[in-house]
Amino acid sequence: MRPDHYKKLTVPQFTVITGFLIIAFGTFILATPICSSSDVGLWEAFFTATSAVTVTGLSIIDIGRDLTIVGQIILATMLLIGGLGLMAITTFLQGFVVTGTELRCRLDRGKTLDEFGVGGVGRTFRGIALTAATLIIIGAIILYYFGFTDINNSAERFWASLFHSISAYNNAGFGLWSNSLQDYRTNGVVNTVIIMLIILGGLGWRVTSDIWSNRKSLKIRNLSLHTRLVIRTSFILIAIGTLGLMLTESIVNGNFFSGIDFQERFVSSLFESVSARTAGFTNIPISIETISDSGLLLLMTLMFIGASPGGTGGGIKTTTIAALMAATRTTLRGQNDVVIRNRQISDKVVLKAVGITVASLLFVLVMALLLSMTSGHGNSASFSFLEMLFTCVSAFATVGFDLGVTKQLGHFGQFVLVVGMFVGRLGILLLLSSIWQVINSGRLKHQTRVGYPHEDLYV
Template identity: 70%
Template sequence: MSLNEVLQHRHGRHRRLTVPQFTVVTGLLVILLGTLLLATPLCSTSSVGLWEALFTATSAITVTGLTIIDIGKDLTGFGQIVLAAMILAGGLGLMAITTFLQGFVVRGTGLRQRIDRGRTLDEFGVGGVGSTFRGIALTAALVILIGAAVLYGYGFTDIADPAERLWAALFHSISAYNNAGFGLWSDSLERYRSHGVVNAVVMLLIVMGGLGWRVTSDLTGRLMRGGRGRLSLHTRLVLRTTLLLIAIGTVGLALTESLNKGEIFLTLSWSERWMTALFQSVTARTAGFNTMPFSIDSITESGILLMVTLMFIGASPGGTGGGIKTTTVAALMAATRSTLRGRDAVVIRNREISDKVVLRAVGITMASLLFVLVMTLLISFASNFDGRDDFTFLAMLFTCISAFATVGLDVGVTAQLGHFSQGVLLVGMFVGRLGILLLLSAIWEALTREQIHMHRQNRIGYPREDLYV
């Protein structure tokens, strides 16, 4: 076989990659590159080996925040810059970047492929991916810089060195907007528990990053129109669900930890309790920062269960966070309400929701639940095999959901796990960031590509029959 034939053969293989498959491959390559960089002496100390670099790079690209090293001590200044760059790459949307890069690999794509690429970016229609990516990047840069400026001028004022304060402000602004949860200090943001500016800025960055590009664009457009025009159903639903979850989490954490006499809340005043509860309610939905010590002993079981629920739901579609998404929960709740009222259609705010949307919501929820349960089962089995019987089931479940929903909160379990269990968390972070359905689609298309093509062409229909549930 000549060289030209080999190149044509390889080019054909690239052209046969579907968008989900290309996304998975690109994500793995970026993680591999980040691992090799972080493992070099230029980026880290001798305490960071290849495994620690792999775990940290995966956590950064998936904007999770789980770590088995001390970012401020084990990474050099250049290593922290590399870490921030990986957080930006993952937070701005691994799928958005992959779709943008695919134009250089798959040439001559037609209307069908452009629609497919648009769906991967969570954008309806056939608009240009490049312009959308530029909008995402410019908005993110503006918000991050404003957040960093406020943190520098009014937040981290206890840091005397201007250069150190500037880097701390910029790094934490990047981490907060991208819902990553990485901090330069081993105690995260505990030292700023009572600092109103730090709390407010970090929470606003987390929420703005988690709302998603479609919501941000819709709100910006209405603002430019002088407040005129109607927000889309998606925007209104995301805003309503987000505010509701924050309120439920705040009140729930304040009450559970106060009434059950949580170890940390007993030492705080009521104003500090409400601020801490509000911050943890916001950060639990995939951000990963904490202003209170996190351990299985310092938080009550009811508080952990509430945070597990918030983590599993996560942020909104197209945002920098993970989880099954706010709109998924809203669609399931609307379907439940329609069932109780005896309706045949799912209706939200006088708008009928497509059956495909409801089925997708059910599929995401069930697949995510099963995946998290399998993760917990594997870690539980490995911990018993390693003789580690000091981890409770709730602690392991918390850690698995934190990884899968790309939250990054840790109750002191991650660093104590063996390599096999940490490997399970690695897979969970990667799957959770890409999306469980996208990954399953990539695997399924790789295994049964011809069959899928036949089904798409034939449009086979089947007779209906009732099922009792």
């Protein structure tokens, strides 16, 4: 593509292209001998790079064994790029390519950034980076001195602390050990630090910035509606997930909590409930043999909802589900306006929430359909539909939970997951917007104001 063609790209199109370029660059770097062993080819590197940039955590290699320290550093860098906001970084890159500061161009950027939940560039992005660096460093220090104390080598302990702090804050779920954090299930420091980093990373920049700005007053009413709604919804989901897992796995299935006492059950349930939105770390084995179907359904629900706008996680977002619940309540009450906390929500926001949810559901179902068509054929092993659906939700919501399906899929099945991770991280509406703009690139750009007659539709 010639340089002058970049000037014609919209922000969504530029973001998609930039994402492809970063993944391609990471693929070739990870495939080199300096970064990985001979077991990692271009395909393994491609899958890993996509999972890193989309901060998912699904992997078909053993990170600690198959990647060298250089490869692990490259992987951590890609986690930071994907987690801190591919959209904000893209806008900076676009500034070097697209000349001119026309008002329309700036409004286009601002609108798309706002849809991503970033809210702007420049000083805002510096604030995002500074906040992330501070929390990651604090988390790494605590893990080094009080968490991973069983690692005797100071250099290994330092890198394990920093890598897992980066991975946790970015809701990535990548770990240096094949069993994730299961060896530290009874370590209160490790569990607490990882949980706090996941929550803080998933809340989003708007929320952390709002809380910091009102830190002196400490009055909830001074916080914005967005902040209050995100915090409330997030902790309700965490509570539902924690109590739900304890209930389903203690009553329905005894294998998940086999051999552990009540306190460990609570900690593990809390850890997995937080990790399901959308980090992917595990401190207890999760497989089709250990967890019940009801537990898997609960985890899929938490994964699909995901984190909050502007956060490092995926999913349809907490504010989306909150808007849908408010709209449902309005319908049941026979009211006309959607109201949350004495604030009227515009119809545009509600329609966007419906669009995101419906498009995401359809996309996940298509993914599951494609995987089910390949199950048991060629090099792909045979799996139940629940296993495949769980894996698809995990990929689309950029969670990284795996029931042992990913590694056993053929290349086509893994490619379906790659597409799901990419679409899930960029956002289904952003991707559809870029495709729609390409399709309509040759048509008139000016919108015509056409009014249509109203007619009722019975639903």
